[in-house]
Amino acid sequence: KQEVTQIPAALSVPEGENLVLNCSFTDSAIYNLQWFRQDPGKGLTSLLLIQSSQREQTSGRLNASLDKSSGRSTLYIAASQPGDSATYLCAAPSGTYKYIFGTGTRLKVLA
Amino acid sequence: EAGVVQSPRYKIIEKKQPVAFWCNPISGHNTLYWYLQNLGQGPELLIRYENEEAVDDSQLPKDRFSAERLKGVDSTLKIQPAELGDSAVYLCASSLGSVAAPDTQYFGPGTRLTVL
Numbered sequence: 001k002q003e004v005t006q007i008p009a010a011l012s013v014p015e016g017e018n019l020v021l022n023c024s025f026t027d028s029a030i031y032n033l034q035w036f037r038q039d040p041g042k043g044l045t046s047l048l049l050i051q052s053s054q055r056e057q058t059s060g061r062l063n064a065s066l067d068k069s070s071g072r073s074t075l076y077i078a079a080s081q082p083g084d085s086a087t088y089l090c091a092a093p094s095g096t097y098k099y100i101f102g103t104g105t106r107l108k109v110l111a
Numbered sequence: 112e113a114g115v116v117q118s119p120r121y122k123i124i125e126k127k128q129p130v131a132f133w134c135n136p137i138s139g140h141n142t143l144y145w146y147l148q149n150l151g152q153g154p155e156l157l158i159r160y161e162n163e164e165a166v167d168d169s170q171l172p173k174d175r176f177s178a179e180r181l182k183g184v185d186s187t188l189k190i191q192p193a194e195l196g197d198s199a200v201y202l203c204a205s206s207l208g209s210v211a212a213p214d215t216q217y218f219g220p221g222t223r224l225t226v227l
Contacts, residue, residue, distance in 0.1 A: 006155070034215065043115070043202055043218035044154070054114025079214070089153050097142075098167060 002027040002094035003018070006102035013080055014110050021075040021105045023090035028068045030093050034065050035075050038087045047088075048075070080109045112139070114217035116192045117203050123225045129191035136184070136205030143180060145188050145215065146202040154202055161185065161208060190224075198226045 003026045013019055025033070032051045036044040046066040050057045050073070056065045064074040073090055087106045091099040124130050129140035136143050141162050146154035157176070159167040171178065175194070179206040180186040190197055200223050205215040 019160070036218075041220075043117075043220045044213050044216075045206075046217065049215050055189060098156055101155070102225075103151065103153050 002030075002100040004090060004102040005087075006105050007106055009103065010093055010106040010108075012108045013111065015080060015082060017080050017109075018076070018078050019080055019107075021077070021088050021107070023075070023092075023102055025071050025073070025092040025100075026049060027064050027092070027094065028071050030068065032093065033064075033066055033073050033101065034091045035062075035073075036089045036091065038089060038102075040086075044089065071101040077107075080107075082109045084111045085109050092105050115203055115205055115217055115221035117201075117222055119222055121223050121225075122222060123227065124193055126195055126226050127192040129189065130224060131187050131189045132201050132203075132224075134186045134188070134203030136186070136203070137217055139207065140205035140217070141208035142206045143185070144204040144206075145178060145185050145186070148200045148202055148221070150199075153207065157188070173203060177201050193224075193226045195226050198224055200224070 005024045007022050025026045035047045038044045048057045050066040061078040066073045087104040087107050089101050089104040091101045094100045113159045118133050130201050143160040145157040148154045159173045160180045163180050178188045200221040202221045206214050206216045
């Protein structure tokens with residue numbers, strides 16, 4: 001059974017800092033892993049999807065890495081901005097088509 | 112291109128009343144998901160459709176919840192009767208549908224249900 005844990009639960013940083021969000025999963029037999037962003041009162045927006053054959057995926061200031069053997073993924077945000085403030089969730093597959101979500105990291109970037 | 116559309120955005124009802132949520136997925140997306148999200152938690156899958164077929168409804172409380180996806184496009188999720196513990200955000204998501212592996216899911220804004 002897949003379980004997904006995200007640490008830290010909350011993070012507050014000054015603008016401009018580089019930061020790392022962590023995601024760990026218990027079942028390493030995964031096809032891919034997704035990172036999402038959720039703004040208050042909104043749905044989830046897909047940020048990055050890393051295939052199991054990849055080790056990294058980049059989009060702008062975001063870089064996600066995947067280490068299946070250790071059951072870990074990290075989301076790196078470079079030069080953080082106040083607009084990055086949101087909750088970041090990772091999701092790992094359980095079985096073929098079902099995603100298990102972590103509880104998220106609530107990020108606040110201070111101007 | 113329009114994203115996933117959900118309505119209503121907010122719903123307040125008395126306990127024991129029925130309620131229904133509607134979802135219109137992105138055009139061409141074969142897979143549709145309904146999730147429940149409690150405050151401070153990640154979404155939890157309720158049901159997944161491949162076209163009009165419910166292929167995973169193991170997490171759907173079938174005594175009070177029902178869902179349908181007519182013609183493999185729009186979907187409705189119904190609760191009858193609602194209980195206080197059903198208060199949550201109900202999210203709909205869709206994806207193209209990949210034979211090999213789960214692919215990128217696109218989420219709607221959700222319906223926030225409050226049961227009094």
